[in-house]
Amino acid sequence: MANTFHLKIVTVDGLAYEGDVQRLMFRSTHGDLAILARHINYCTAVGMGTAHVIMEDGSERTAACIGGMCSMMDNECHLLPTTWEWSEDIDVERAEAAKARAESKLREDKLSEEARLLTEAKLYRALVRIGSARH
Amino acid sequence: MAAANMKAVKLRIKSVQNTMQITKAMQLVAASKLRKAKDKAMQSKPYLRTMKRTLTTIANENTDFQSPFTKPGTNPKRLFIVIAGDRGLAGGYNANLFKFTEKEMEGQDYAVLPIGKKAVEYFRHRNAEIFTDEYAEVAVVTISECFRIAKSVCEAYEAGKFGHVSMCYTNFVSMMSQVPKSSALLPLSDFENPEEDQEPAVKNLILYEPSGEEVFNTIVPEYLAGILYTSINVSVASELAARRTAMEAATDNASEMIENLSLFYNRARQASITQEITEIVAGAEGA
Numbered sequence: 266m267a268n269t270f271h272l273k274i275v276t277v278d279g280l281a282y283e284g285d286v287q288r289l290m291f292r293s294t295h296g297d298l299a300i301l302a303r304h305i306n307y308c309t310a311v312g313m314g315t316a317h318v319i320m321e322d323g324s325e326r327t328a329a330c331i332g333g334m335c336s337m338m339d340n341e342c343h344l345l346p347t348t349w350e351w352s353e354d355i356d357v358e359r360a361e362a363a364k365a366r367a368e369s370k371l372r373e374d375k376l377s378e379e380a381r382l383l384t385e386a387k388l389y390r391a392l393v394r395i396g397s398a399r400h
Numbered sequence: 401m402a403a404a405n406m407k408a409v410k411l412r413i414k415s416v417q418n419t420m421q422i423t424k425a426m427q428l429v430a431a432s433k434l435r436k437a438k439d440k441a442m443q444s445k446p447y448l449r450t451m452k453r454t455l456t457t458i459a460n461e462n463t464d465f466q467s468p469f470t471k472p473g474t475n476p477k478r479l480f481i482v483i484a485g486d487r488g489l490a491g492g493y494n495a496n497l498f499k500f501t502e503k504e505m506e507g508q509d510y511a512v513l514p515i516g517k518k519a520v521e522y523f524r525h526r527n528a529e530i531f532t533d534e535y536a537e538v539a540v541v542t543i544s545e546c547f548r549i550a551k552s553v554c555e556a557y558e559a560g561k562f563g564h565v566s567m568c569y570t571n572f573v574s575m576m577s578q579v580p581k582s583s584a585l586l587p588l589s590d591f592e593n594p595e596e597d598q599e600p601a602v603k604n605l606i607l608y609e610p611s612g613e614e615v616f617n618t619i620v621p622e623y624l625a626g627i628l629y630t631s632i633n634v635s636v637a638s639e640l641a642a643r644r645t646a647m648e649a650a651t652d653n654a655s656e657m658i659e660n661l662s663l664f665y666n667r668a669r670q671a672s673i674t675q676e677i678t679e680i681v682a683g684a685e686g687a
Binding site: 338 | 451454547605606609612618
């Protein structure tokens, strides 16, 4: 079909998805964006957020997508996230526990700058995963 | 005399048997872990390949490229990331890697980032300058730790502490053969290889957001972390394969030793019985 493009999602843990899709939406380092078929050749760094993939048949799948890069070359899209978890695979309990842990740690005052940044990143990751699982 | 000798041989057989039990167990454990480690090492390969291809495309097709990671550093000092094992009894796994690393380092000003207990011990013993020894246990290094390593290495590189970064690890060729290997990580000079750029006339125009430089600089640490993670997985698989082979040889040796000792024991037993009979017969004749 003309309005689909080939998408390949590869993480360090292996191939997460390969196939034709209609649309890919995710959050880059500078905001949300969507990629449609015949997008201009494009390359960006991926931020933290919920990603949506509209499959060839119009069904939608969501996932937590954090870090990495995305490139679109000649109607061939490569998404290389650091972590990619389909929403149905997300362990919400674990994410909630991580969120609670990070929050209680942030309430402590004597956190070094580095530790604070690390904990904030952890909290944000947990929030993204919880948010993605609810979709 | 003969009885004492027999007792000693029997004890020896017993002790060799015990050793064999241990080596056999280690062999089986290594073999079962190896299967998992090999799968893990294979899984991360496509990520690396795709990442490398994309980075090469960006580096080759961007005409106004300016990234601190692509220019060769002015500092002659090198950083070596050495990935070894946590434990011994893996044949020549660690020794081979260190010998290889020594050769690579020869005549250079260097610092080391050891990963794995054996590597930390080795370079501490040699009083080498150690970048960080936080990652002493290679078996528990996770992907997020790889990102931390990659980030700190990139920061140190950008700050000009090192002019080059290389990595020494053990490549998993097959179950029977593992070869130490080194690969250059930074600068990414191989990305700007003009020979690879075979169609210079047809430049694809790519839109980079926010900018090519920024995208590249965000991706490089990720790419490094990916390489590190893959290499660690490959090294762990190599270590297990080396241990399995070494323990297999040890078990074979032990069973051979037991065979020889049993033969010796039986001979000694036979000799003592013959002697006793001779003595009895001699005694009977004398009476």
